[in-house]
Each structure stands twice: as C-alpha cells, then as structure tokens.
Amino acid sequence: MPVPTEPARACAATRTEGGRLEVDLGGEWRICDQRPVWAEVLGAQKPERVRITAAGIGPWDTSILLFVLEARAGCRKSGIDCDIGSLPEKMRLLLGQFEATLKPGAKREHGEDLLTTVGLATAHATTNLRGILSFLGECVLGAARFPGRPHKFRWGDCLEQMQECGAMSLPIVSLISFLVGLTIAYQAAVELRQFGADIFVADVVGLSVVREMGPMMAAVILAGRTGASFAATLGNMKANEEIDALEVLGLSPIDFLVLPRLLALGLMMPLLALYANCVGILGGMVVAGGVLQIPASAYWVETQSAIDLSDLNAGLIKATTFGLLIGLSGCLRGLQAERSAAGVGRATTSAVVTAILLIIVADAIYAVVFHAMGI
C-alpha cells in the first residue's frame, strides 16, 4: 500500500520579464486549505502585463478559479492586461462558467410590501376560514353517515387511539392533577386558617377541581400530547401522499382518519377528567391532613357535601367538548400541513396553540351559559 504523502501546498511563484509579470501556479489547490491571495502575490509590483500559467499544477478545484478571478478583477481595476491563455483548457472552461454566474441577476424577493402583505394575509385568513368550515362540515356529514354503516367504522384504530390518549396519558395526568389539587389546597389553607375555617379547604379544592381545574388540566395535557401527535401523524401522512392515496381509492380521510380519533378523544376525555378530579381531591386531602391536621374522613364528608351532581356534570360536559376540540384542531392542522418537514412542525405547533385557545374560549362560554342556567 502506498504511504500517503503530504500534499504540496498551493503556491503562486512570480518572476518579471521586461514589464510582464509571470505568475506560475503550482502545488495542490483544495478549497478547504489555505491558498495564495492575489493582493499578496502582486505586492508592490506594478507590471504592465500579467500572464498566469499553471504548467506544474497538481490536483486543483474551485479554489484556483477564485484566485484567477481575483487576479483578473485586480488587473482590470489597475488597467493591466491579464493573459490566461496558457491555463489548461478545462480550467478556462470553468472560468468562463464561473464568470457567467457572477453577472448580477434578478434576486427573488421573498418579502412583500405592506399592502401586498395585508392582502395576502386577508386572502390566507379567508382560505383558512373556508378550510375550517369545510372540515367541520365534512366531520358532521361523516358523523351523520356513521349510524347507517357502523361496520365500516375503523373500530380498531379507534380503540388504539383510546389506549394512546387515555391509558397512556394516566401517569402525566396523575402527576399534574395531584400537584394542582395540592397547590389549590395550600393557597386556600393560608387564607382560611386566619378565620378558623380550615375545613372549607375541602369545599374550595372540591369545587374548583371538579368544575374547572380537573377538565381544564386534563385538556391542556391532551392538547400538548395527543393533539400534537394527531397533527404530526396526519401531516406526515400528507407529506408521504398517504392521504392522496386514500382519496384516489374513494375513501374519505375524514371517515378513515379523523372520526376514529374524534370518537376516541370524545370518550376518553370525560373519563380522564373524572380521574383528574379524584387525584386533585386526593392532593388537597394530603395538604389538609399534613398542614391543617384535618382527618381524611372529615375532609371527604365535607367534599361530598360541597359537590353535587350538577357540578360533576358541568365538568364532564366541558371535558367532552374539550376532547372534541383537541381532536378537531389536531386533525385539521395535520390535514392542512404543507408537504415538508418544516410544514409538519408548523402544523404541530399550530394544533397545540389552536386547541388551547379553543379550550379557553369554550370554558368562558360554558361559564356564562352555566351561570345563566343556574348550574
């Protein structure tokens, strides 16, 4: 095996003949390595003409073209004639190509002026709204078709999604709900203790967890976990033309992909909210027992007296709505994703943001409606 030898470095040897500067390029010219710079090669010399040769040149690449172009540009600026006729033909050919690409062409602008930006944003918003309405309409039609042909429904996918968004979410829902119950109890304990109303910690925790925080926290967790997953999966499927393949086969992506996910979330969210309520109350009970020395049995009796069925129902109705909103946001953004890796990333972010926004809006609407109904 030949022993690798150190390559000769790129060099430019100069000599003067009359008024002509002879520049002979030699050594190995590699773009990653150091190479001579024309200004240093020329130094203080002021020749009438320059001739560049490369008789003893080793392996070369684009870096030599950069040098020759620098030399030609420098000579042109100083009014010196630069002769490159002795360079190898391949090198001259590439130099020609290189010089052709140096001519300034029209740059493609990605930015727009203000008016165009506003117009494009309006058009985009309109298209987006139409897309959302069309998607909702298709979901309603799909759901309406469902009772007529339940055997066509993707029950297997639905069960898989139920496991994914329900059972697999239990650890994180447990942790967050426990900590939320614990935090509410601590905050309430500080105030209530001053009035000797320690036992009412159970009321505060019970009501706030069952009516608000249980469903809300479960929904926020699922928006980040399951909604993002739906958007990423459907976005990737769109990028891989799997959605197109469904449509070409005459299968509705809504029936095939969206409805099983919506049903799974719609069924699992109330169960998760119920579970979050229990864990939240448990968190409150731990603080009540540890800090306020309230016995667990007393805490439980007070909680039962504070919460009635309407509170529980209000929480579960909200949870079902939140589940559907998370599913709709995730699937909508996934189906709207651009066919690229960046597009899938944007769809995922957008799904989470949309879901959380819709959850907060829906919660506010429910607060008003329940108040009006006296629930």
Add this chain to the structure above:
Amino acid sequence: MPIADPATGPSPAPSDPAIEVEGLECSYDGEDILKDVTFQVGRGESFFIIGPSGCGKTTLLRNMVGLNQPLKGTVRFLGKPFSSADIATRRMQLRNFGMLFQGGALWTSLTLRQNVSLPLEEHTSLNRRQIEEIANLKLAQVDLGGFEDYYPSEISGGMKKRAGLARALALDPAIVFFDEPWAGLDPITSRKLNALIRQIRDTFGTTLVIVSHELDPIFSLADRVIMLDRDNRGIIAQGAPRELAESSPDKRVKEFLHRGSNTA
C-alpha cells in the same frame, strides 16, 4: 473474498485505490445483510454497486460513508482508515466526500443557495461573497442558475436531485457517492444527470461510487461494477459491465444485465 464468478474472476485491484473495503459485515434492523464484502475502487473510477432490490446496496453505501457502523471489517479512504477512526479524524475525512441521497435530502428551511453554501461555511475560510459565488457556480453547473433563492418545496423532484448534487459538489470532493440517482426521474432528466455526472468525473477526476439498478447508466458510465445478492449476502460478481453481461456464467448476473434491450 466471496467472488462467485469464475469466468470473470476478481478484477485487478487498482494500484492507487481511493477506497478500500475489507471484510465488511453489515446489518439492517438487527438482521445480517452483508458478510465479508471486500473490494477496492481506483482513483477517478466510476464504480457501480448493482443488484436487485433488497440485496443491501444502500446498506453497503451507508456503512461505507459512516451513516451506519459496520459489524466487522474496515473502510479506508485515500489510504487512511475511516470506519475505525475517531470522530475528529472522520470529520476531517468527510471533507473529501460528497453524497447525493435518493430524494436530494435538501434542508427545507434553506434556499438552494443556502443549501449549497452550508458545507462551504463549515469547512472553508472563504468569505460570504466568495461562498455565494461558488454556490451560484455549482447551481449553474447543475442547470439551476436563476433558482438560487428558491426553497426546496418550490421546485420539482428532478431539480431537487440536481440541487442535492450541487450541494454534494460544493467542496469539490475527491469521492462522490450516489444513492439511486436516477430513481423517479424521466428519461430526459436522467440523460441530463448522466451527462452531468460524466462531466464531474472528466473535469476533476472525481471518484464516483453509484448505487443503482438502472441499466442505461450502468453500461454508459460504469468502469467497474460489483453485483450483490441477497441469498449470498455479498458480492457475486465484479468487473466491467459489458464483460459481465457477455461472459458471466452466473445466471443471476446475466438475467440482471440482460433486462430489456439495452445490452443487445
């Protein structure tokens, strides 16, 4: 060396090899795909890795360039060990490579110019203007002049592949690897890509390692080929493609190289 082709026999080893692969053993998803693969590629050679789908062509290529770690064996580039080298040495050696992936593998958040500029920014001390000029040249060489500010999502599959080639050539590498460069291209675009690859080899004497099962480029571009087979888990023939097509006694080699009318 598992060469099962007594008629053609192993081709003479190049005296000054650019790539030396010795006793390479590769797996994919825990399954052994290739065993005891040994071959050499000469400097400036157009070397094809051919064979039917699933025989391990891409696996071999990925193991050669370090995207997968071989189970056994060594890979040497330009006389220096690669597969067993430490990370810093590998990084230095990677400057000598360019690779064109099947789908172009362009970074979607960057324009074509930025895609080509990135290797130059990372591995050279050139200034921004020079880097842009070289990127423009490389894009012009693959016939994508005027598309410098386009994003990958705005161009066709064939253009993506050419842009991927421009990026692979950004550092004027001594060795360029191609993974199925003609897959999914129409005949006219394929022919243009052929001419481009030939031009790269002829201009800079670049060593080309190409994974393909397309007959046209095999016969028009390849100096030498190795053929892999799934059952043998290794090389079943190597040599010049025309010699193999005419005189290989192996039925699999003949069948593979006599598909269609290109070899008639």
